[in-house]
Amino acid sequence: MNILITAIGSYSVSTVIKSLKLDKRFDKFFGCDIYPKEWHYITKEFDQVFLAPYVTEENKYLKFIQDIIIDNDIKIIIPSTDIEVDFFNKHRNYFKNTLITIGSEQFIKIARDKYLLSEFLNSNNFKVPNTYTYDQLNDAKFPLIGKPKNGRSSEGIIRLKDISDLGTNQSYDNYIFQEFLQGNVVTVDIINDIKKGITVSIPRKELIRTSNGAGMTVEMFYDDKLNTLVKEISNKIGAFGAFNMEFIINENEYFLIDINPRFSAGIGFTQFLGYNYVVNTINYYLQEKIETQIEYQNFILQKRMEEVLNETITK
Template identity: 35%
Template sequence: MKTAVVTAIGSFSADIVIKNLKKMGLKVVGCDIYPAEWIADSSNVSAFYQVPLATKEEQYTEKILSICRKEAADGLIVLTDAEVDVWNRNRKKLKEAGVTLCLSPEETITICRDKRKLYEFLSENGIGNPIPTRMLGCISPESVTYPAVVKPYNGRSSQGLCYLRDQEEMERFLAGCEPDDYVVQPYFKGSIITVDVVRQADTGQSAAVCRKELLRTPNGAGTSVLVFSNPALEALCKETARALGITGCVNFEFIEGEDGTFSMLECNPRFSGGVEFSCMAGYDCVSNHVKCFTGEEIEPLPLVTEMYIARKYEEYVTKVLKKAGTEV
């Protein structure tokens, strides 16, 4: 791979993805739905393009393909779930254009992006210790254990997630939603654990870096974390990644109960918003992700040093105006 198009470069994971791709010697082309002057990393890529929303699927895919052609890109790295879904449906277009889609296989993505399907797959295979997950449209409010959590079955970044304390709140929620679009889970109290997992499907190699998320944004991105080592959890994640047929870097989320039990919430088949934490802890998830699609062996996981890492925001000037309405 010589040139990679990276989408959604205003997202949390974009900065480390761009930095580490450039360290590999790749030309990096960035795009986002917002204009360049709104995006701090727009100045850190070889070229930047504003693209349509992924929900405008035909316009979006044609724009990305045109960028790939113009920039002679041979790899596409997508950073958001909406784009994962779109390109999972449009793999053939990229293949015909000679562009490698750096995502897990189609069936793997289909399972991971549907919380009910993921629960059923893990349960049937007896792995992952998943939190029970049912389609909201298939249950009665009386059959639910409260408190409960409802969320879109294919949701992202905690959007649409609601906590319901009792049957009355459930009935009010049902009156204002389309039940077939949601799943329901029992509420599990505990700490959020995220594990970045990289798997090279050709060789069977894998690596897993665990962190406890101490502070998070409302959309579920960790801002203060504790990176730690837990061989049993790491082995569980590697086994789960193998069973799912994961290729490249994904992230698993768990609830760690007060008794130390890890219960799986979901698998996000893309870089986590906090993938830089894993890179800082000593494992380059980005370069090893690329190796999974270029036929190279990935690096073994070094001894992880447990550490606290906190994220801060920093301001950048992206365009200077001489006077109102006039560019310098």
């Protein structure tokens, strides 16, 4: 089977490609990105990497992906970013003969709209920070965090001590505003199989986190209460396959703040436990057995960044 991985510059891709290359079921690996392949060290792990148009140019991007599928006999596509998940969710009818590692249309619709997600959580009695739209701010309890409803990677987030912190030269109709809660972000990598009643969930507490929401230093841990909550939310929302949940832990309670319907940036931490999250995800989508035994351990892990020579350019 040949695999296409999109947005190869994403944090998760290094773990994804290295895990899958150890699995003899897969033949060739193709990648694409909006930046030239020479700009990514991970390019060396692929058989071929293509320069992609922007996903927002939908017709051009659709033809681009279709051509890669036909020319390279692609059987599986792994979208690496939220905007690509949105694209494949919208155009899934064009890819009926190709396995796309995304969840159901309804799940993605809720997961990718922070207002719909907060409404879902409230209506099902799950804890979520108090949430307001722009026209409800006069009744809001400050401080608040403002987020685009369909935002990704913490883009566009604003912090408000009071309503005067809002600018006057921007529309906030596409924003939600949530009560700011003190506490650590806890993120959970999940594989959910509703039909078989299997939920694999591996949590980590983010101790150092970048401005775009990537954990750099994390504490791996186990909490039965959290695992039960993850299973309840996942099944209620109809989520299957691989995705990631983000919580704020405040006064020993977990408040769900986001769902990422894709591999998270920190799946390398999950793999470090010895559980092959990537291969088991693909096994789920191929309707094969997934491993459920996990040896949870409490320890601190760090993501290490280093400089490497990719290519020497002479002029």
